[in-house]
Amino acid sequence: MAEITAALVKELRERTGAGMMDCKKALSATDGDLEKAIDFLREKGLAAAAKKAGRVAAEGLVEAYIHGGGRIGVLVEVNCETDFVAKTDAFKELVKDIAMHIAATNPSYLKREEVPTAELEHEQAVLAEQARNEGKPEKIIEKMVAGRIEKYYKEVCLMEQPFVKDPDKTISDLITESIAKIGENMNIRRFVKLNQSNGIIVSYIHAGGKIGVLVEAETDSNSEAVKECLKNVAMQIAAMSPKYVSTDDVSEDYKKHEMEILIAQAKNDPKNANKPENILEKMVTGRLNKELKEVCLLEQEYVKAENKENVGKYVESVAKAEGCSLKVVNFVRYETGEGLEKKNEDFAAEVAAQMK
Numbered sequence: 271m272a273e274i275t276a277a278l279v280k281e282l283r284e285r286t287g288a289g290m291m292d293c294k295k296a297l298s299a300t301d302g303d304l305e306k307a308i309d310f311l312r313e314k315g316l317a318a319a320a321k322k323a324g325r326v327a328a329e330g331l332v333e334a335y336i337h338g339g340g341r342i343g344v345l346v347e348v349n350c351e352t353d354f355v356a357k358t359d360a361f362k363e364l365v366k367d368i369a370m371h372i373a374a375t376n377p378s379y380l381k382r383e384e385v386p387t388a389e390l391e392h393e394q395a396v397l398a399e400q401a402r403n404e405g406k407p408e409k410i411i412e413k414m415v416a417g418r419i420e421k422y423y424k425e426v427c428l429m430e431q432p433f434v435k436d437p438d439k440t441i442s443d444l445i446t447e448s449i450a451k452i453g454e455n456m457n458i459r460r461f462v463k464l465n466q467s468n469g470i471i472v473s474y475i476h477a478g479g480k481i482g483v484l485v486e487a488e489t490d491s492n493s494e495a496v497k498e499c500l501k502n503v504a505m506q507i508a509a510m511s512p513k514y515v516s517t518d519d520v521s522e523d524y525k526k527h528e529m530e531i532l533i534a535q536a537k538n539d540p541k542n543a544n545k546p547e548n549i550l551e552k553m554v555t556g557r558l559n560k561e562l563k564e565v566c567l568l569e570q571e572y573v574k575a576e577n578k579e580n581v582g583k584y585v586e587s588v589a590k591a592e593g594c595s596l597k598v599v600n601f602v603r604y605e606t607g608e609g610l611e612k613k614n615e616d617f618a619a620e621v622a623a624q625m626k
Contacts, residue, residue: 401414428458466486468488493594514565532557
């Protein structure tokens with residue numbers, strides 16, 4: 271039997287887009303014949319993924335996963351080409367599996383290209399020093415560091431991690447297999463994992479996965495009332511899309527910059543021509559405060575309030591009623607496909623695409 275080398279597997283992966291384990295199996299089944307292995311993968315439907323990889327994937331789902339009674343929270347966005355596929359059970363299961371995988375592991379980046387150069391150089395320096403301390407000769411240290419950096423990538427980069435439900439394949443392999451199985455290009459766009467040891471994390475998914483929110487709060491209570499409060503806050507975030515938790519999170523540079531713009535606008539308005547400087551400043555301060563109320567969560571008017579109280583007052587009222595401490599400290603909001611170019615296809619076209 272012909273030797274199945276890493277270079278041969280790499281070439282087959284590049285030519286077909288199939289997963290590493292699938293390429294190994296194909297080469298083994300065809301005695302290392304590259305062209306026959308390509309045919310083997312095409313027959314199995316696994317080589318089709320490469321042709322689909324260039325198509326726009328701007329639909330998809332946002333999925334949340336909460337673990338450890340609210341101590342760990344994950345939010346992930348996975349994109350596909352059509353809303354039709356996003357609604358299938360196969361795609362929903364894939365996104366859920368990826369969210370659970372992130373919760374079980376601790377990836378810092380999506381892929382190796384995202385690792386900052388400074389961090390990589392630091393890791394290489396540490397690994398080289400470790401090798402020297404182990405008494406390794408300088409001539410092999412470079413090779414050792416290169417091998418250990420590959421291991422480092424598998425630890426910190428989601429796409430290179432072994433899939434927790436099947437360690438024989440990576441997350442990248444899982445995506446490639448899913449492309450072949452489902453029939454559309456897809457990719458993991460972004461993810462976040464929050465850890466909270468002094469409180470809880472609550473999630474909210476809107477419109478079947480079109481919008482996803484995580485809310486992180488410090489609290490000494492795990493009551494249903496507190497959870498309901500944070501769920502309501504998550505719904506507020508989904509609806510109103512704030513940028514900050516509170517005005518304390520807005521930088522002074524941002525406030526100063528906005529103030530200068532608003533002052534210039536006021537001075538350029540003919541209606542304000544005869545108004546003194548101190549009056550203009552008060553007017554502008556009012557406008558800035560109004561703007562901050564729109565972008566800061568705790569200052570926003572609570573959408574379910576009957577008395578126009580803001581979100582901060584609502585959270586305080588729940589804490590008082592429950593006799594506990596409760597402070598919203600962070601949130602993350604993902605909206606499927608935001609910022610991506612979308613194709614305009616009708617439902618009939620989506621169905622036709624699946625029949626190909």
